[in-house]
Amino acid sequence: xxxxxxxxxxxxxxxxxxQRLASLRAEHQRIEMExxxxxxxxxxxxxxxxxxxxxxxxxVNRDNPKQRPQLFYY
Numbered sequence: 001x002x003x004x005x006x007x008x009x010x011x012x013x014x015x016x017x018x019q020r021l022a023s024l025r026a027e028h029q030r031i032e033m034e035x036x037x038x039x040x041x042x043x044x045x046x047x048x049x050x051x052x053x054x055x056x057x058x059x060v061n062r063d064n065p066k067q068r069p070q071l072f073y074y
Contacts, residue, residue, distance in 0.1 A: 051058040 049060045051060070
């Protein structure tokens with residue numbers, strides 16, 4: 001009787017461990033996919049320079065330095 005209880009407890013613990021591992025693998029895969037998406041977005045971004053002074057931000061596009069800078073006030 002005691003052996004059956006121990007075996008049942010062990011089997012339940014193993015099943016719970018397998019479910020936890022499957023959950024972690026799925027989360028890892030989701031994070032990897034999100035990382036690849038963010039890397040792709042970062043590769044497409046344009047190089048800019050942001051200069052701040054108090055509440056004023058000046059954003060300059062380095063690909064086209066003749067373009068008029070954009071001022072943002074916060």
